[in-house]
Amino acid sequence: MKISHYFEFEDHVTGGIRESVAHQRKMLDRLDLRYTTEPTLDADVFHCNLMGPRSVWYARRARSRGVPVVAHTHVTAEDFGDSFRFTNTLAKPLKPYLERAYGLADALVCPSAYNRRLLETYTDVPTTVISNGVDREKLDGFESLETEYRDRYDLEPPTVFLVGHVIKRKGLETFVELARRLPEVDFAWFGPLDRSLKGRETTRLIEESPDNCTFTGYVEDIRGAYAAGDIFCFPTHEENEGIALLEAMTVGKPVLVRDIETFDWLEDGEDCLKVSTSESVSVSGSGSGSESGVDAFVSALERLEDPAVRRRLGSNAAERSEEFSLDAVANRYQSLYEAVI
Structure with missing residues (x-):
């Protein structure tokens, strides 16, 4: 079996x-499956990410030649908005485009x-749920970086932290x-700022954040983020899905999430804390505004001040x-590829 993993x-x-793509290729290596990262129809499966x-273009031609097409559904119109500059404008026409594009596949990986x-x-098109997974080996030895990263960013425990691109959709x-x-x-x-790609509101929120709120920008060793942070x-x-969430869980950090459908698989009070909030948001530039539901997050963080609660949730x-x-x-x-072939 040969996969064109594009x-x-x-x-x-x-x-x-x-x-996710890096994880997939590690898994293909572990399965000892032959693959190329080039787009080619000289393969048993054309898998596009x-x-x-x-x-x-390749998917259309693959179908005409009888090469099964597998497509990953990383991108949806729903999660495209409030990300980078112009993404809100593009989100509306994106859905009909994706409907046609995903419709070319023989199987979709969700x-x-x-x-x-x-x-x-x-x-x-038939769908299969396959998690992006978490690369546990990548996180090995994270504890050794705690002092270095706390000192670098002047952080005192318990530090509340997040990992990933700084974008409004993620709850900025x-x-x-x-x-x-x-x-x-x-x-x-912890994560890239990419200020040139940010919208005006995102930039304002970053620039007007209080002194106890640090945006680190890109960090060369992401293990340092998980070492310096205490509450995700x-x-x-x-x-x-949220790969950073899976990573935080893997290293035993207690996690606090907004109670949205994506996180239905998490059990509130057992392996996380969930906060139910209104989606209505209003934060003033002067710092005197409020967000509907933010009080619930404050209450949850106050519960997590207890080290015993953090240890229990982190362990679970x-x-x-x-x-x-x-x-x-x-x-x-492997099962998916065998099925489409």
Whole structure:
């Protein structure tokens, strides 16, 4: 079996999609499956990770030649908005484009049950849920970086933290407002800032954040983020799965999430804390505004001040994360490829 495992715009796309592709290729290596990263129809399966125009071109030709097409559904119109500059404008026409593009596949790979439910409104192509997984080996030895990264960013425990691109959709307003409400607590968001790609509102939120809210920008060793952080606070409004969440769970950090459909698989009070909030948001530039529901996040963080609560939730989270290891996920790819062939 030979797979054309293609990632269009590979040199430009970062974040969760890039991590997912890296995980997939590690799993293919473990399965000892032959694959090329070039788009080619000289393969048993054409697997595309981003349905750009070149991927669509190859998918059309693959179908005409009888080569089965597998497409990953990393991108939806729902999670495209409130990301980078112009994405809100593009989100509306994106859905009909993706409906046609995903419709070219013989099978769709959805990273979560929530993502699959969304895709069922796009096309009737068969779907399979396969987690992006978590690369546990990548996180080995994270503890050794605690002092270095706490000192570098002047962070005192318990630090509330988040990992990933700084974008509004991931709950930027909530994160900043929490830091403003809890001035005695350090907040740190580890991840690329890419200011040239940010919208005006996102830039304002970053620039006007309180002193106890640190935006680190890109960090060369992501293990440092998990070493320096104590409470993983993920107030995202929309997510297909969330690799950073799985990583935080893997290293035993207690996680606090917004109670959205994506996280239905998490059990509140057992392997996380969930916060139910209104989606209505209003944060003033003067720092005196408020976000509906932010009080619930404050209350949850106050519960997590107790080290015993953090240890219990973190331990349960680590145990739950084992089902997302690359070893646990890998065989699902082999089964999928055999099925489409």
